Amino acid sequence: MLTFIIRRVLIGLGILLVSSFLLYLLVDLTIDPLEDLAQSTATNKEFLIAQRIEQLELDKPVIQRYFEWIGGIFTGDLGTAWRTNRPVGDLLQGAIISTVQLVSAATVLSILLGVAVGIVSALRQYSGFDYLITFVSFLLFSLPSFWVAVLLKQWGAIGFNDFLANPWIAWGIVIGLGIIAGFLWQLAIGGALKRRLINGAIGAAATIGALAFLQLSGWWETPNIGPVILAVTSVVIAFAVTALSTGLKNRRALYTALTCAALGVALWYPVRFYLFYYLTDYMNWGVVALLGLLAAGVGIGIGVLYRGPDWKQSARTGGIVAFLVAGLIFIDQVMSVWGPYYNSNAINGRPIPTIGDRTPNLGGNWWVGVLDSYTHLLLPTLALMLISFAGYTRYSRGSMLEVMNQDYIRTARAKGLTERTVVVRHGFRNSLIPLATIVPLDVITLIGGAIITERIFGRPGMGQLFLQSLDGAEIEPVMAYLLIVSFLAIVANIIADLIYAVLDPRIRVNA
Amino acid sequence: MTSNNMTDPTPDDGRIETAENAIELREVEGKSQGQIVRSRFLRHKGAMTGLIVMAFILVLALTSIGFPVFTDSWYISGWWAYGPNETNPIVNPGGTPTLTMPWSPEGFAIGPHPFGQDEIGHDIFARVMRGVQTSLLVMFVVGLVSTAVGVLVGALSGFFRGWADTALMRMTDLVITVPTIVIGAVLGKLFGGADPLPLAIALGAVTWTGLARLVRGDFLSLREREFVDAARVAGASNSRIIFKHILPNAIGVIIVSTTLLMSSAILLETALSYLGFGITPPNVSLGQLINQYQSSFNTRPWLFWWPGLFIIAIALCVNFIGDGLRDAFDPRQRRIPSARKMARAAARGEAEVQAHAS
Numbered sequence: 001m002l003t004f005i006i007r008r009v010l011i012g013l014g015i016l017l018v019s020s021f022l023l024y025l026l027v028d029l030t031i032d033p034l035e036d037l038a039q040s041t042a043t044n045k046e047f048l049i050a051q052r053i054e055q056l057e058l059d060k061p062v063i064q065r066y067f068e069w070i071g072g073i074f075t076g077d078l079g080t081a082w083r084t085n086r087p088v089g090d091l092l093q094g095a096i097i098s099t100v101q102l103v104s105a106a107t108v109l110s111i112l113l114g115v116a117v118g119i120v121s122a123l124r125q126y127s128g129f130d131y132l133i134t135f136v137s138f139l140l141f142s143l144p145s146f147w148v149a150v151l152l153k154q155w156g157a158i159g160f161n162d163f164l165a166n167p168w169i170a171w172g173i174v175i176g177l178g179i180i181a182g183f184l185w186q187l188a189i190g191g192a193l194k195r196r197l198i199n200g201a202i203g204a205a206a207t208i209g210a211l212a213f214l215q216l217s218g219w220w221e222t223p224n225i226g227p228v229i230l231a232v233t234s235v236v237i238a239f240a241v242t243a244l245s246t247g248l249k250n251r252r253a254l255y256t257a258l259t260c261a262a263l264g265v266a267l268w269y270p271v272r273f274y275l276f277y278y279l280t281d282y283m284n285w286g287v288v289a290l291l292g293l294l295a296a297g298v299g300i301g302i303g304v305l306y307r308g309p310d311w312k313q314s315a316r317t318g319g320i321v322a323f324l325v326a327g328l329i330f331i332d333q334v335m336s337v338w339g340p341y342y343n344s345n346a347i348n349g350r351p352i353p354t355i356g357d358r359t360p361n362l363g364g365n366w367w368v369g370v371l372d373s374y375t376h377l378l379l380p381t382l383a384l385m386l387i388s389f390a391g392y393t394r395y396s397r398g399s400m401l402e403v404m405n406q407d408y409i410r411t412a413r414a415k416g417l418t419e420r421t422v423v424v425r426h427g428f429r430n431s432l433i434p435l436a437t438i439v440p441l442d443v444i445t446l447i448g449g450a451i452i453t454e455r456i457f458g459r460p461g462m463g464q465l466f467l468q469s470l471d472g473a474e475i476e477p478v479m480a481y482l483l484i485v486s487f488l489a490i491v492a493n494i495i496a497d498l499i500y501a502v503l504d505p506r507i508r509v510n511a
Numbered sequence: 512m513t514s515n516n517m518t519d520p521t522p523d524d525g526r527i528e529t530a531e532n533a534i535e536l537r538e539v540e541g542k543s544q545g546q547i548v549r550s551r552f553l554r555h556k557g558a559m560t561g562l563i564v565m566a567f568i569l570v571l572a573l574t575s576i577g578f579p580v581f582t583d584s585w586y587i588s589g590w591w592a593y594g595p596n597e598t599n600p601i602v603n604p605g606g607t608p609t610l611t612m613p614w615s616p617e618g619f620a621i622g623p624h625p626f627g628q629d630e631i632g633h634d635i636f637a638r639v640m641r642g643v644q645t646s647l648l649v650m651f652v653v654g655l656v657s658t659a660v661g662v663l664v665g666a667l668s669g670f671f672r673g674w675a676d677t678a679l680m681r682m683t684d685l686v687i688t689v690p691t692i693v694i695g696a697v698l699g700k701l702f703g704g705a706d707p708l709p710l711a712i713a714l715g716a717v718t719w720t721g722l723a724r725l726v727r728g729d730f731l732s733l734r735e736r737e738f739v740d741a742a743r744v745a746g747a748s749n750s751r752i753i754f755k756h757i758l759p760n761a762i763g764v765i766i767v768s769t770t771l772l773m774s775s776a777i778l779l780e781t782a783l784s785y786l787g788f789g790i791t792p793p794n795v796s797l798g799q800l801i802n803q804y805q806s807s808f809n810t811r812p813w814l815f816w817w818p819g820l821f822i823i824a825i826a827l828c829v830n831f832i833g834d835g836l837r838d839a840f841d842p843r844q845r846r847i848p849s850a851r852k853m854a855r856a857a858a859r860g861e862a863e864v865q866a867h868a869s
Binding site for chain 2 (some may be wrong): 011015016018019022026027029030031138139141142143144145146147148154444445447448449451452455466467470471478481482485486490491493509
């Protein structure tokens with residue numbers, strides 16, 4: 001295995017060097033730094049051209065310039081963007097963070113949603129739901145992302161902001177939404193007519209009830225989770241996670257999950273008003289990750305304390321539930337600054353922005369900053385998600401179908417295992433193997449796709465930097481971007497191969 | 512066997528299976544591989560709808576405003592009164608579309624500018640049609656170029672293996688390292704402009720990698736088969752084995768991935784044109800139209816809607832055609848017969864059994 005990795009890394013480095021050389025030649029051919037001067041009418045045109053040639057060393061052959069540039073890379077000098085005279089390293093610093101935020105949010109969300117929808121679609125193959133999902137994913141595949149992004153700006157931002165200024169959904173629309181939701185639920189759950197009708201009615205009633213509650217309690221003006229919603233959601237999470245992870249028959253796991261939920265609700269007040277209050281000045285994402293791990297650890301601990309022969313399953317369930325409930329409390333804290341955020345001068349009652357990745361001159365504490373970056377992420381993430389969501393739906397549906405038709409699934413059923421065990425443990429886990437190898441490659445596609453999203457939403461990310469530098473004929477930022485992206489692509493390919501080799505024992509890597 | 516049958520096994524499972532087999536047998540009996548594929552494709556409703564809509568769009572775009580053959584001087588003119596770049600007097604206030612729907616108070620009417628006009632009086636229908644022509648041209652050329660390169664690279668490296676394989680696959684790795692849209696932007700800046708052909712060829716030169724890998728995989732397994740040995744024993748040359756014996760067996764993979772590649776090609780071209788690295792004025796592309804008109808979304812939404820709808824329609828059609836082709840070429844694909852068909856086949860089997868018995 002080690003020789004395999006070393007060999008792949010060495011080949012990858014070689015490819016990276018060759019591709020950077022070819023790309024340098026190509027980019028040099030593409031851009032013309034003298035273009036604006038050639039068209040200028042300045043009297044000292046010749047002098048300006050000569051000056052720029054000297055500045056950019058254009059009199060040297062391109063191969064020499066490449067070696068000087070790559071030599072700089074090896075010593076950690078990424079060059080300068082000559083128009084602004086700023087070092088490329090500085091330009092990249094903020095840009096990378098912005099792009100990473102966008103791409104990681106889009107990746108995580110589209111994997112979660114896409115895989116869930118794809119699996120359900122596969123389990124209900126050739127049903128109305130399956131056909132609907134297939135059609136929708138085809139439609140998403142065919143949508144030009146720039147077109148969707150413009151629409152999102154129009155309706156998602158401007159429309160939603162108008163709605164928030166006077167939040168009231170007409171009752172007719174609430175009922176219509178409820179009926180649509182109920183229809184989708186019965187399609188997804190399926191079964192005989194009676195069961196479908198009951199499920200549809202429950203889904204519709206729940207949706208209408210939730211919307212009515214939000215509307216009547218003035219939730220849209222002061223969005224929050226609060227103890228009541230937190231309690232209800234936590235119990236639902238506890239049941240759902242247990243049902244998926246061990247099955248409700250496993251009482252210890254269920255009690256672990258419910259204990260975690262109860263603990264979360266009990267801790268809501270002290271965490272929100274003492275812990276977060278005193279921590280506000282010291283908050284950063286490292287602290288958040290630490291608190292999340294702490295919560296998961298407490299959940300695992302509760303699972304262990306319930307003991308029993310299958311304490312590992314209880315611990316796993318408890319960890320997941322505790323982590324999710326802690327996440328809810330975190331979201332509640334972020335939401336609690338909504339009022340001041342909404343009414344601040346910089347926002348001016350238009351909370352969903354269409355441009356940039358942060359509001360300038362916003363002020364406020366760390367929580368306000370988090371909320372601000374969330375509102376900025378909302379629409380670009382949606383636009384970026386659409387395509388890869390469709391991809392994950394198709395992949396996970398395909399691989400789940402493949403797995404569910406295997407003999408070992410038949411064997412598992414014949415052993416008398418419950419349908420949950422068959423689907424989750426024997427089916428779902430194995431269907432993840434081919435998916436895991438696609439994720440790294442898809443991330444690269446998303447980084448490419450981020451170019452368009454960043455351009456439309458004016459996010460100062462890497463893609464935007466690349467496009468601007470390409471337009472401005474600045475070779476060094478362009479090459480820095482290309483180098484980073486191809487490095488990531490090579491790493492992603494190696495990771496994909498490794499994941500495959502680790503997850504699938506049939507693959508043997510003999511170097 | 513489908514998962515459906517496994518979840519609720521019925522007592523007469525055996526009879527159902529016979530019925531299913533009977534239906535399947537009737538579909539393939541006495542037919543060549545090509546005929547089976549063709550009939551499966553023709554039966555695929557999504558693919559047929561896609562094919563018809565696509566043909567309609569193609570004919571509409573070509574005949575309405577006409578098109579140049581090789582040179583601009585030899586121009587086959589169409590039946591539409593306006594050209595894509597002429598400015599005309601504005602008919603409706605603000606240039607709103609003259610197309611009215613049957614349920615509107617005016618009743619159904621097409622009018623002189625069905626898709627509306629922009630602020631200087633361009634006829635949007637003519638512009639969208641020219642955009643469709645450009646984008647379709649790019650799509651087909653990208654498909655052709657990348658299929659040719661991909662098949663060649665894949666076939667050579669899969670058939671000869673050894674150092675040829677290593678060299679060609681390293682070259683593929685080289686192209687794969689940069690996302691298509693990124694390298695497309697660089698190439699688009701170099702080759703883009705009013706003429707779509709150079710752009711299309713350049714894009715085709717970087718989109719072949721996926722196909723090459725698929726074809727290589729197919730060739731690697733097919734070259735070990737008996738019919739290849741037989742051909743070699745009979746004295747066939749390498750090129751004959753590649754083109755006459757192996758390639759026809761890999762045609763399914765090639766056609767399907769070419770179709771899917773073409774649907775991503777049209778999205779790539781429109782995206783590049785939108786970013787300003789693709790087709791530039793005076794020529795028109797669908798992505799460029801959206802870029803040009805996106806700021807007038809509030810005042811003249813039709814300028815934005817029509818080009819977008821045509822991109823979606825084309826890409827959706829190509830995707831459905833690709834899906835139909837995949838189903839048609841996939842030998843494992845079995846249609847799930849409807850309950851009625853099953854009953855009919857079962858009844859026929861029963862009748863046959865009784866006829867034998869008596």
